[in-house]
Amino acid sequence: MCCFGETRWLSSAPMSVRVRFAPSPTGHLHIGGARTALFNWLYARHTGGQFVLRIEDTDEERNTPEAINVILEGLRWLGLDWDEGPAGESKGNRGPYFQSQRGEIYARHVEALKAKGLAYEHEGAIRFRMQREAITIPDLVCGDVVRELTDREQEQPDFVIVRSDGKPVFHLVNVIDDLEMGITHVIRGEDHLSNTAKHIALFRALDAEPPAFAHIPLILNSDGSKMSKRDDGASLDGWQQTHCVPEAVVNYLSLLGWSPKDDSQVMPMAEIIERFDLPQINRANARFDVKKMQWMNYEHLRNLPMPRYRQLASEAGMDFGDAAEDYIEAALVTCQNKVKQISDLPDYCRFYFTDAFEYDEAMAAKAFAPENKEGFAKLRELFANLESFEPELTETALKALAEELDVKIRALVMPARCACTGVKIGPSLYDLMAVLGRDRVLARFDRALARMDESGEG
């Protein structure tokens, strides 16, 4: 009994799994497409199978190197590596992986269909002789779906597989590619469910057993409407550009239409791979929730190893000036669990890397009020003579002084914070002063004291 526990997936995937993601280059990677890629990738990694990337670049209008690159870069950014597909030169031996280069393969199959009498020419185009009876689609997510012909299909059941200009259409090339590439599981959006009857008929006509199908629910806007590229959060580029943590996007997307069936929310990639499987996929469409995505991003952001956090900060445009590495890291440590998104970081920790900052006037007006001056001046002298500038020491000293002077702690903290950072919010005061170092803190105190003198006299 114990021996079989670790290989339970074998029961649902007896043969080596081969899945694919087949995007068309539109100039951006839709979040729904990214999720489809993710589910395929997760299934491949979970089962130890192969993840194939195939570019459906038959639409010459939109087919540009840049558009293809957007997809490749998006997948790489998410960490979804492919075992076969484009990669400088293609990798894998079932290629080519661009449909634009597979014309001969399609032509060969079309000829075979015509020879068998299953396809025929009609007004210059070639139509497939589609069966008129209902087709049952065995779907791993939706169960057996019996697809009847629609009224329009009853008028003309034979659909076009090659246009009159000689170009094969999507349904045909999709099926031929899946067949030729040995795809075992087709995991794709539910928008393809109805069309799957055509695909099954095509597989049979090609003397092939159709692969297993798993149609996953769609991702909708927050108002339930169909998500298009203009909508909030709809394009992966947006999340890339705001320097989100890719693992957070993966984590959030994995929870849309799939559930680990317990209360797990934040999970590392390895755990998602371990737990992901087809039976836990939902049937209902999900709505994209920007707020929860941002929360997920923060959860991953605050747990990032410092080197990666530092790198992300740089990518987000953080200017560290000529600060030493130790100093940079010490500064970032005080920010990492406070900053919600990396794009907020530059403003949040600017004071660490420049002395030339203005005071926030609303803050300064209160912090540098005349009644705070005497205590603050004493705090400066106290700090000047402290043994060291460790947070524990400065905190103890400050609190002791507050008690001695019989003032609230904030009467000392606020001017100190304003003097050091210029703003109301920021890292822990004692931590930030330790990073800044005594000399710098004292200099900033003096600058603040000078200003308090001015306002006191004026």
Added chain:
RNA sequence: GACCCCUUCGUCUAGUGGUUAGGACACCGGCCUUUCACGCCGGCGACACGGGUUCGAGUCCCGUAGGGGUCGCCA
């Protein structure tokens, strides 16, 4: 017009005939606290509707409504 899928808090979801219907995000209180966060405690808040089946239905069946998808010489 036809065909197909779906329907639990605002959102993501758990729930496979008997639960005070659970968790997460969001929102609202409180505690903690030098700020902002975090954390902790608490609150708000859902089984679309109508019929069945059953001792008993969010769970099974039928219908209605609503949402989504598809029916192209787009992919």
